Amino acid sequence: MNIPFLSFDATNDAFREEAFATFGRFFESKWYVLGEMTRQFEADYASFNRVKNAVGISNGLDALQIALRILDIGSGDEVIVPSNTYIASALAVSYVGATPIFVEPDIHTYNIDPQKIEAAISPQTKAIMPVHLYGQACVMDEIMAIAKKHGLKIVEDNAQAHGAEFKGVITGSFGQLNATSFYPSKNLGALGEAGAITTNDDELAYKVRVMRNYGSQQRYYNEVKGFNARIDELQAGLLSVKLKHLEHWTAERRRIASWYMEELANCPNLVLPKIAGGATHVYHLFVIRTKSRDALQQHLQSEGIGTVIHYPVPPHLQEAYADLGHKKGDFPIAEEIAETILSLPLYIGMSREQVAYVGRSVRSFFSQS
């Protein structure tokens, strides 16, 4: 059997006709930037994310940095970021001139450990950026309580967790401004670059709309020094179509994850995903851990199974962040995670047999070694 890490076959099949029809409408509309498709997707996504406003942005990284900028976070400020996130979370903080302050994750959920946040707060701290990593919601009640106590803003990085919840509240609706990405491989993915900012604050939503469009609401009158960070009109149209499938796609991801849990139950030397009390998981990724990660990855490769490491180097050890002066050992939990994690194939259309094959291959590795 040959099982790629990711396949778009089934998702594309599910919306092929509507995708081509959407392109036809887009083509004939002759309105290619910030048109009806953007307005419609913003309404659709706001409704899905149970917020008053969604503003389409060029990509997830732009959405994060614009959110921080609009909350007046900049030079000299600090933002608390998990030490095991994708580089984009930290880069957004750096782009606005602030410093990312890393806080270790919980070794079981891989999400930021609320118990460790307060020790990282200084007079310069302005915000906390919870990242709902791999699709699991962070323990948001504790994080919100800390933010409230210290007068900090919350900017969620919801790129991996469209539709996840903590105690019934959907991710992307907790912070003053929250960012998400619709990069093709995300749970809701465009056929190119796209992202959004979600917020219940109308005034902040207005500022985002201005900031993404050269700082201008009225053409050629610029209120602020803005960006060209508009969502692409065609991607917005395609995303509206795909969004209608998201709920049953999420259910399918959960089903595939439960098959993996069955196949891999009680496998020695293997750590399976764990979910914090009150949180739900939308399984953007199905991540296992083992001390023999590299050998397992090679074994699976030889059996025709694609896997990926999300992520092999934590931000504090990236060359790009040498200026922060961190060294190996500074964030041992993030480092331990980076050395032991492996993401197994999980995509819409995966069959029970495929999951069983991956499960058998993982088990055969551990029975040999």
Ligand SMILES: *Cc1c(COP(=O)(O)O)cnc(C)c1O
């Ligand atoms: C994908 C991702 C981003 C960035 O999104 P882009 O659209 O690629 O810019 C940010 N944070 C996390 C956690 C992501 O997974």
